[in-house]
Amino acid sequence: MQHTFLQISNTSIFIAFILLLIALVPLALSIRSKHEERNSKIAVGIVIVAFILELVYFAFRWAATGHAPVSNLFEFIAMFSIMLIAGYLITYVYYKTKVFGLFAIPISLILLGYGSIFSTDVAPLIPALQSNWLFIHVTTVTLSYGILSMSAVAGFIYLLKIIPADEKSLRARMLEFLMWNIVVVFAFIISISVMRGIGYQNDFLYVDQTGNNAIAEYHLPSLINYNDAQAVNHLGDNQYEAADHFNLGISLPPIIKAHSLNTVVWSIILGTVLYGILRLGFRRRLYTVVKPLAKSADLNLMDDIGYRSVIIGYPLFALGGLFFAAIWAQEAWSRFWGWDPKETWAFITFMFYTIFLHLRLNIGYEGEKSAWLAVIGFLIILFNMIAINLIVAGLHSYA
Amino acid sequence: MELKEIKCPHCGHVNPPGTQLCQSCGLMINEDYDKNKIKDVMRYDGSAVRSKVKSQSIFDKIWIFFTSIRNGVIIIALIAIAASIGTILPQQYFIPIGVDPETYYSDNYGTFGLIYYKFGFHNLYSSWWFVLLNAMLALSIIAASVDRGVPLYKSLKNQRAKKHPSFFKRQRITLNSETADSEDVNKIIDGLKSKRYKLTEEGPHLLFEKGRLSRWGPYINHTGLIIILIGSMLRFFPGMYIDEILYVPEGETVEVPTTDNKYYIKNEKFILDTYEKDSGSVFDKSLAMQGDLASNYQTNITFYENLSSDVVGSEPDLKEIDTDEIRVNHPFKFENYDIYQSSFDNSSMKSMTFKLVDKNDKQVGEEFTVDLKDPESTYEIDEQTNIELRAYAPDFQEIGERGELISQSPVARNPAFVFQVNNDSLTTPEISLLQIQNTDEITPNNEYKVKFVSMENQIATVLTLKKDLTMHLIAVGFIIFLIGVFIGSYINHRRIWINKENGLSLAAHTNKNYYGLKKELNSVLNENGFDFVNDKDEAEHDDRMKG
Numbered sequence: 001m002q003h004t005f006l007q008i009s010n011t012s013i014f015i016a017f018i019l020l021l022i023a024l025v026p027l028a029l030s031i032r033s034k035h036e037e038r039n040s041k042i043a044v045g046i047v048i049v050a051f052i053l054e055l056v057y058f059a060f061r062w063a064a065t066g067h068a069p070v071s072n073l074f075e076f077i078a079m080f081s082i083m084l085i086a087g088y089l090i091t092y093v094y095y096k097t098k099v100f101g102l103f104a105i106p107i108s109l110i111l112l113g114y115g116s117i118f119s120t121d122v123a124p125l126i127p128a129l130q131s132n133w134l135f136i137h138v139t140t141v142t143l144s145y146g147i148l149s150m151s152a153v154a155g156f157i158y159l160l161k162i163i164p165a166d167e168k169s170l171r172a173r174m175l176e177f178l179m180w181n182i183v184v185v186f187a188f189i190i191s192i193s194v195m196r197g198i199g200y201q202n203d204f205l206y207v208d209q210t211g212n213n214a215i216a217e218y219h220l221p222s223l224i225n226y227n228d229a230q231a232v233n234h235l236g237d238n239q240y241e242a243a244d245h246f247n248l249g250i251s252l253p254p255i256i257k258a259h260s261l262n263t264v265v266w267s268i269i270l271g272t273v274l275y276g277i278l279r280l281g282f283r284r285r286l287y288t289v290v291k292p293l294a295k296s297a298d299l300n301l302m303d304d305i306g307y308r309s310v311i312i313g314y315p316l317f318a319l320g321g322l323f324f325a326a327i328w329a330q331e332a333w334s335r336f337w338g339w340d341p342k343e344t345w346a347f348i349t350f351m352f353y354t355i356f357l358h359l360r361l362n363i364g365y366e367g368e369k370s371a372w373l374a375v376i377g378f379l380i381i382l383f384n385m386i387a388i389n390l391i392v393a394g395l396h397s398y399a
Numbered sequence: 400m401e402l403k404e405i406k407c408p409h410c411g412h413v414n415p416p417g418t419q420l421c422q423s424c425g426l427m428i429n430e431d432y433d434k435n436k437i438k439d440v441m442r443y444d445g446s447a448v449r450s451k452v453k454s455q456s457i458f459d460k461i462w463i464f465f466t467s468i469r470n471g472v473i474i475i476a477l478i479a480i481a482a483s484i485g486t487i488l489p490q491q492y493f494i495p496i497g498v499d500p501e502t503y504y505s506d507n508y509g510t511f512g513l514i515y516y517k518f519g520f521h522n523l524y525s526s527w528w529f530v531l532l533n534a535m536l537a538l539s540i541i542a543a544s545v546d547r548g549v550p551l552y553k554s555l556k557n558q559r560a561k562k563h564p565s566f567f568k569r570q571r572i573t574l575n576s577e578t579a580d581s582e583d584v585n586k587i588i589d590g591l592k593s594k595r596y597k598l599t600e601e602g603p604h605l606l607f608e609k610g611r612l613s614r615w616g617p618y619i620n621h622t623g624l625i626i627i628l629i630g631s632m633l634r635f636f637p638g639m640y641i642d643e644i645l646y647v648p649e650g651e652t653v654e655v656p657t658t659d660n661k662y663y664i665k666n667e668k669f670i671l672d673t674y675e676k677d678s679g680s681v682f683d684k685s686l687a688m689q690g691d692l693a694s695n696y697q698t699n700i701t702f703y704e705n706l707s708s709d710v711v712g713s714e715p716d717l718k719e720i721d722t723d724e725i726r727v728n729h730p731f732k733f734e735n736y737d738i739y740q741s742s743f744d745n746s747s748m749k750s751m752t753f754k755l756v757d758k759n760d761k762q763v764g765e766e767f768t769v770d771l772k773d774p775e776s777t778y779e780i781d782e783q784t785n786i787e788l789r790a791y792a793p794d795f796q797e798i799g800e801r802g803e804l805i806s807q808s809p810v811a812r813n814p815a816f817v818f819q820v821n822n823d824s825l826t827t828p829e830i831s832l833l834q835i836q837n838t839d840e841i842t843p844n845n846e847y848k849v850k851f852v853s854m855e856n857q858i859a860t861v862l863t864l865k866k867d868l869t870m871h872l873i874a875v876g877f878i879i880f881l882i883g884v885f886i887g888s889y890i891n892h893r894r895i896w897i898n899k900e901n902g903l904s905l906a907a908h909t910n911k912n913y914y915g916l917k918k919e920l921n922s923v924l925n926e927n928g929f930d931f932v933n934d935k936d937e938a939e940h941d942d943r944m945k946g
Contacts (some may be wrong), residue, residue: 124694125725127727253508299778312888315888336873339485339490351476352479355475355479365453
């Protein structure tokens with residue numbers, strides 16, 4: 001029975017992914033074509049079906065494992081990706097913004113693609129995670145992330161519209177830098193999927209921070225590795241033999257996850273190459289290529305969405321990311337606050353949005369300034385969710 | 400500059416220094432007021448904000464520094480940046496216990512690690528400057544709240560319904576209709592009352608107001624934050640915070656520290672469960688990829704009260720008061736304490752079993768077991784033979800000058816024994832030293848040999864004893880903070896002024912969400928046959944879009 005549930009769950013999220021991809025077509029058409037209304041209805045219809053399938057994924061994976069599927073990196077990122085769609089649908093209900101989906105849905109898809117790079121296998125819970133707070137804490141945090149992301153989407157559209165295509169200024173360069181980042185993320189997901197697809201895997205034996213032997217799987221050639229790492233081949237059943245793999249030779253202590261950092265370095269290299277190719281192909285800055293999509297956006301509305309998503313997402317984040325988190329930390333780790341890297345970055349995220357609100361409400365940062373802040377807020381969320389988990393090994397290293 | 404009271408040129412009311420809008424009629428009386436600092440003069444209409452009054456004393460300067468929102472934001476940003484620096488390398492409490500931090504940081508992270516350590520970033524969150532930044536934040540919150548809260552209170556309390564025509568013109572939302580008769584106006588009044596507005600009347604001047612609580616949202620949430628900051632300082636007061644480790648070998652009873660010998664805890668059994676592999680469950684695939692995965696850490700305990708705790712030096716007189724299973728996420732609670740499952744230790748030994756063999760490797764008598772915690776002095780193995788334990792070290796380090804065994808610690812990790820074999824057939828007793836994997840004869844050419852047979856491990860549970868009286872205060876502070884944020888964000892303070900001297904003159908203000916205010920007003924106006932309200936910002940916005 002459990003196996004069937006798991007299959008249903010896996011199939012659902014796969015179909016949801018495809019549907020979201022398909023929904024982009026009528027959504028793009030709805031911006032300029034004559035059948036505006038009809039196309040946008042079709043698009044939103046597809047997104048709703050995809051969202052329901054994502055809920056099916058969630059429910060059945062829960063039924064299969066007996067615990068809320070938010071217990072490892074894949075499940076957590078998938079949850080964030082689902083909450084982005086939820087955030088989009090909520091925004092759509094209130095504001096009927098079509099252009100919004102063209103940005104929110106791809107972000108959700110990229111995240112889901114990114115999440116599936118990690119092991120998608122279901123795993124039983126370690127004792128620290130066996131708590132009802134797992135579900136409560138993670139769903140409130142991801143929901144608040146989803147809503148806060150809408151603020152960034154609104155900000156990004158705002159910036160695309162307000163910054164002229166031919167402007168030579170710092171803000172234009174910053175926006176282009178953002179585009180470069182997006183290309184890097186794309187390059188990362190594509191390269192790692194391809195390399196895994198063709199079965200490229202180099203294993204290295206190293207000593208981890210607790211002094212135990214561990215195996216690092218490299219799916220991209222090793223530029224950066226652990227101190228005294230040895231190339232090995234897996235013979236199955238925990239048996240390894242010495243081997244000869246490519247290794248450039250930069251080595252780091254095991255507190256830094258060198259194999260993740262290696263992937264990050266590769267992504268930056270490949271992303272920059274891809275960016276260069278695109279620049280040469282279009283012969284203009286990349287943000288000017290997507291700029292037409294934001295043409296019909298209403299700046300005041302984007303500003304309003306940007307602000308409202310923050311005043312909804314901020315208290316929700318404080319509740320889930322700090323308050324519930326603290327209650328659970330007290331129960332599981334005997335201290336409600338311990339300055340663990342993940343906790344610290346939740347605190348920084350909270351402080352950042354506190355600054356956002358003060359600047360906006362008291363110093364009058366509206367419009368473009370507010371839009372920049374919203375985009376930066378999203379980058380901080382991504383940093384906490386991805387970089388901290390990948391690179392720093394702390395208490396929260398499971399997700 | 401001398402601070403002067405300002406007499407309103409319109410109505411003659413005398414206002415305190417620093418007032419922008421006349422407390423009585425709402426005329427702008429202080430034009431040179433710095434408009435960049437407060438965007439919305441309506442925020443404290445009719446009241447003076449202390450920090451906005453140009454003034455000179457040192458106290459005022461410090462006060463002004465901390466009341467500034469800009470400076471508050473800078474302090475918040477500094478705290479956030481400092482916090483992020485603390486995550487670059489692990490804090491000292493994450494590095495192995497007992498290691499010299501300077502060596503650890505420089506060995507593992509090179510020069511950067513050494514600099515990090517020298518700057519004190521390895522204990523960043525308890526460093527004096529991080530605490531100072533937080534204290535400055537607290538000061539900033541208090542100063543800014545008092546500075547703005549007092550005039551806000553006055554301005555909300557002293558509201559007059561009668562306002563100068565220029566006040567009407569300055570509002571974003573307005574409506575003028577000279578043709579409206581008193582019947583129409585009454586309908587609008589009823590319409591607004593049905594929207595739960597509170598009405599104040601002064602002759603032909605009307606003030607409708609609702610959601611005033613919204614204005615107090617920021618003050619409520621800042622109060623919550625101050626409570627949290629006070630709560631986190633309370634930890635340093637004795638008795639508020641206790642954090643101890645309890646190391647309890649299986650089967651043993653220990654005193655619970657800091658309870659004045661009143662409570663004892665016994666570790667009945669420590670349980671470590673792991674997930675079963677290849678059980679046909681959905682987890683098989685992921686379990687096969689790794690070593691044993693723990694599913695449960697549990698200590699079964701019996702909890703005792705010592706009835707003779709108030710008699711100094713007496714033997715404990717234990718009375719069982721509770722039993723529990725302490726697991727991760729399920730601490731045991733008593734009084735204000737919690738006891739948590741933290742970890743376990745199976746590196747020490749409980750007992751060792753030996754046998755005696757003769758030259759032909761034939762066993763003599765029965766096996767004997769030495770309890771490593773409480774060894775006996777002789778073990779009788781048959782009628783003619785006994786074995787005397789001459790010396791014992793639970794954690795053997797070396798042999799002392801006088802031939803005694805020196806132990807590193809009282810924990811049985813590396814036991815060593817000096818056995819003396821007494822047998823009727825021997826002329827002199829035979830003595831030998833036994834260590835793990837090593838036997839040395841002390842008397843030469845021994846007939847008999849003591850041999851190791853087996854050992855039993857001692858498993859000990861490691862529990863954390865916690866008492867934190869600050870926790871509840873911090874939780875209350877956080878809840879107040881959240882309530883404040885909700886009130887400030889989701890309630891709107893809406894005010895509508897009506898002058899019905901000449902037809903209808905209407906102005907409206909809200910602290911947020913003009914869209915909602917317009918919608919509400921328009922529905923009332925529309926029902927009664929009036930036009931929609933004018934929105935200055937929207938007109939400007941339309942102009943911008945056209946341009």
